Amino acid sequence: MKPGRLKLDAGTRATGDREVAYLAVAGEVDLSNAEELREAVDDTGGNGAGVVIDLTDVGFMDSSGLAVILQAARDRESRLVIVAAPGSAVERLLEMTEAAGRVRLMGSEQQALEALADPDAG
Amino acid sequence: MPAVPASVTHARHALADIAIRTNAIREDMALAVSEAVGNAVVHAFRDRDRGTVRLRVTSDGARLLVIVSDNGTGMRPSLERKGLGVGMGIMRHVTDDLRLETSDSGTTVWMTFEKAA
Numbered sequence: 001m002k003p004g005r006l007k008l009d010a011g012t013r014a015t016g017d018r019e020v021a022y023l024a025v026a027g028e029v030d031l032s033n034a035e036e037l038r039e040a041v042d043d044t045g046g047n048g049a050g051v052v053i054d055l056t057d058v059g060f061m062d063s064s065g066l067a068v069i070l071q072a073a074r075d076r077e078s079r080l081v082i083v084a085a086p087g088s089a090v091e092r093l094l095e096m097t098e099a100a101g102r103v104r105l106m107g108s109e110q111q112a113l114e115a116l117a118d119p120d121a122g
Numbered sequence: 123m124p125a126v127p128a129s130v131t132h133a134r135h136a137l138a139d140i141a142i143r144t145n146a147i148r149e150d151m152a153l154a155v156s157e158a159v160g161n162a163v164v165h166a167f168r169d170r171d172r173g174t175v176r177l178r179v180t181s182d183g184a185r186l187l188v189i190v191s192d193n194g195t196g197m198r199p200s201l202e203r204k205g206l207g208v209g210m211g212i213m214r215h216v217t218d219d220l221r222l223e224t225s226d227s228g229t230t231v232w233m234t235f236e237k238a239a
Contacts, residue, residue: 030134031160032127060134062156063208078127086139089149 006033008040008055014110016117018049026057029061029065038068050116051076054083054109066093073103079102081112125163125173133159133177137188144239150216151188156175157209158190158231166194166229185218186237191230197222 007026012019021044029037045049053072055061073080081104082088094100106112123129134152145179159175167173177191214220 021182028131030156031130031163058157060152062130062153063212064158064160066208089153093153093212094147097212 008036010040010044012053013113015113018117019047020050020052020113020116021048022054024050024054024057028060029058029068030033030060030062030085031064034064034068037065038071041068041072044058048079050081050118052081052083052109052112054112056083056111058084058088059107060092061093062092063097066099068095069094070099071101078104079116081115083107083109083112094120123175123177123196125167125175127160127163129175130156130163131158133175133190135181136177143150144173147186147197151186151235153231154213154233154235155188155190158233160186161195161197161209161231162190162192162229165193165197165222170199170224181237184237188233189230190233193228195228196226197224197229211232 003071005027008027009024011022013026021022023044024083025037039071041053049066051070053070056067074081083106086107091105094103094105104115106115123132134156137151137155155177160176162175173192175190175192180187181188182206213231213233217233217235219232221232223230
């Protein structure tokens, strides 16, 4: 993948008796493409059962990408779950900026879907 | 390089050829440069469309010094263009030493990385 290119794969996943929006992101997120990410996040809606943004395959993200994630978390509150691999650059960024406490952060797709399966959870 | 968003990506990848001992430092440099160039692109050229950002890297053997400078009109936080504080906080966190000078004729950021194995 070329530097600055994002791969965005939007779809849905079933969890429990619900269907949630699922956005898989791959590549590097910086100022050159953060707006592209923002538009993809906005396109997932957010008024439904929930949204998962999977950042497992994001090898780099700076504050411009972080701003998109935090805005999405503010808009969707507990209906948004972020997936980032433990020890990844994304998880490290969330920890160093103390943003990890402001998002529902899970280490895998399965954990994220389980977190959204119960409408009373979160 | 021109003060445009794509230069953030180019600057970060320009550092990939520099021999650095640990992945941790490589990640720190990538993040710091991305923030510094991004700050210049977003905050340093409020009164004009075009500008230039320079990236220089020097080493004295024990440390790497990364210098990001621009010919903008100075870096000041503004309500319209948020994010300067977050970027500076990240740069402080990942560098061993951070200095910034800003004036009406431009901004220079010096970022030092210890090359400990």
